[in-house]
Amino acid sequence: VATSDAARIERTVAAIRKSGDRLTSARLAIVRHLARAGRHLTAEEIASAIRARDPQVSIATVYRTLDRLEEIGLAYHVHLGHGPATWHLDDEAHHHFACQSCGQVLEIPEALVSSIRSQIKESMGCEVDTRHFAMTGLCATCSARQSQCAEPVVGLEPTT
Amino acid sequence: VATSDAARIERTVAAIRKSGDRLTSARLAIVRHLARAGRHLTAEEIASAIRARDPQVSIATVYRTLDRLEEIGLAYHVHLGHGPATWHLDDEAHHHFACQSCGQVLEIPEALVSSIRSQIKESMGCEVDTRHFAMTGLCATCSARQSQCAEPVVGLEPTT
DNA sequence: TTCCGTGCAAACAATTTGCAATAGA
DNA sequence: TCTATTGCAAATTGTTTGCACGGAA
Numbered sequence: 386v387a388t389s390d391a392a393r394i395e396r397t398v399a400a401i402r403k404s405g406d407r408l409t410s411a412r413l414a415i416v417r418h419l420a421r422a423g424r425h426l427t428a429e430e431i432a433s434a435i436r437a438r439d440p441q442v443s444i445a446t447v448y449r450t451l452d453r454l455e456e457i458g459l460a461y462h463v464h465l466g467h468g469p470a471t472w473h474l475d476d477e478a479h480h481h482f483a484c485q486s487c488g489q490v491l492e493i494p495e496a497l498v499s500s501i502r503s504q505i506k507e508s509m510g511c512e513v514d515t516r517h518f519a520m521t522g523l524c525a526t527c528s529a530r531q532s533q534c535a536e537p538v539v540g541l542e543p544t545t
Numbered sequence: 546v547a548t549s550d551a552a553r554i555e556r557t558v559a560a561i562r563k564s565g566d567r568l569t570s571a572r573l574a575i576v577r578h579l580a581r582a583g584r585h586l587t588a589e590e591i592a593s594a595i596r597a598r599d600p601q602v603s604i605a606t607v608y609r610t611l612d613r614l615e616e617i618g619l620a621y622h623v624h625l626g627h628g629p630a631t632w633h634l635d636d637e638a639h640h641h642f643a644c645q646s647c648g649q650v651l652e653i654p655e656a657l658v659s660s661i662r663s664q665i666k667e668s669m670g671c672e673v674d675t676r677h678f679a680m681t682g683l684c685a686t687c688s689a690r691q692s693q694c695a696e697p698v699v700g701l702e703p704t705t
Numbered sequence: 706t707t708c709c710g711t712g713c714a715a716a717c718a719a720t721t722t723g724c725a726a727t728a729g730a
Numbered sequence: 731t732c733t734a735t736t737g738c739a740a741a742t743t744g745t746t747t748g749c750a751c752g753g754a755a
Contacts, residue, residue, distance in 0.1 A: 407709060407754050428745080443712050448745065450710090466678065467624075469744060482671055497668050501661050508657050510685025511642055518626065521678050525670025567729050567734060588720080603737050608720065610735090629719060 393420045393476060397459050404457050411435070411442050415450050416474075419460060425471035425481075425490055465490060465519045480515045484524035486531070491524060553580045553634060557619050564617050571595070571602050575610050576634075579620060585631035585641075585650060625650060625679045640675045644684035646691070651684060 454460035462470040465483035480493040614620035622630040625643035640653040
């Protein structure tokens with residue numbers, strides 16, 4: 386699980402080839418950037434980072450590549466609240482909590498996720514999708530801060 | 546809780562006046578439509594319903610009115626997955642589960658919501674916001690159907 | 706030599722904003 | 731009267747699509 390960036394890039398590239406898809410320079414750059422970022426990225430963030438080296442890559446290619454990677458199962462998108470979708474490689478954490486105040490993204494422990502999932506299954510019969518939609522609210526720090534004082538915290542736009 | 550539409554309209558109108566805001570015909574029409582719909586509505590749905598009687602109401606007014614109603618605490622928006630935000634009056638159900646396959650919106654029982662909330666509080670220290678973001682996944686029916694056969698169900702676009 | 710994947714521009718969907726005109730209180 | 735609210739049009743943001751060209755296999 387604690388794989389190096391290089392190994393993750395190689396593995397992803399191999400999977401693209403195995404699926405019969407072509408490995409283009411744009412795709413390689415996108416995979417590299419996703420692997421090295423260590424956080425969730427929007428399509429726009431990926432596009433502008435790549436454009437720094439290769440100015441003519443279009444945002445359309447980024448979207449198309451991300452969609453294709455998701456079809457193959459190599460990357461996926463998460464909605465962290467309002468704003469654009471964010472993406473990461475498939476071998477990263479799967480369940481997210483996004484703070485509406487500071488923007489921080491936390492991983493929800495697997496045990497907690499499966500407990501919630503089974504409670505909802507039992508009580509309502511529903512199968513929760515924790516992959517594509519984050520839970521939102523306030524992280525521990527922001528939650529404590531907001532119960533102390535009325536003043537909102539300076540930082541990212543609130544997600545509500 | 547089982548208030549009539551008329552009573553809910555009256556109460557909301559009174560609250561608008563009490564807040565010092567003006568009660569315009571557009572605002573009245575929006576409140577009426579929200580009260581009578583009995584389900585979550587998008588701004589566009591509200592606008593086109595109102596335009597049937599009063600063709601020149603603009604979508605901008607609908608958005609501004611909904612925002613204002615939310616500031617006053619009379620209505621609020623929920624994101625049910627992909628697609629536009631949906632709105633309802635404040636005296637309706639607060640916690641939602643949206644099926645990605647059939648589009649159905651279910652209310653999550655209060656007991657379950659508070660149990661989930663306290664588990665997350667205890668384990669991560671986070672305060673979950675259940676008002677503005679629905680949980681998503683498959684409802685009981687769609688979940689059963691999908692485990693039987695591989696064919697997707699005809700209906701609304703999947704939300705994933 | 707194939708076509709898959711690309712860049713570009715234009716289309717699209719949801720939402721917001723500027724501004725002069727209007728209509729509530 | 732006074733100014734909050736409106737309609738209209740245009741701007742913004744995030745994402746998708748059509749199409750002819752270029753480059754991976």
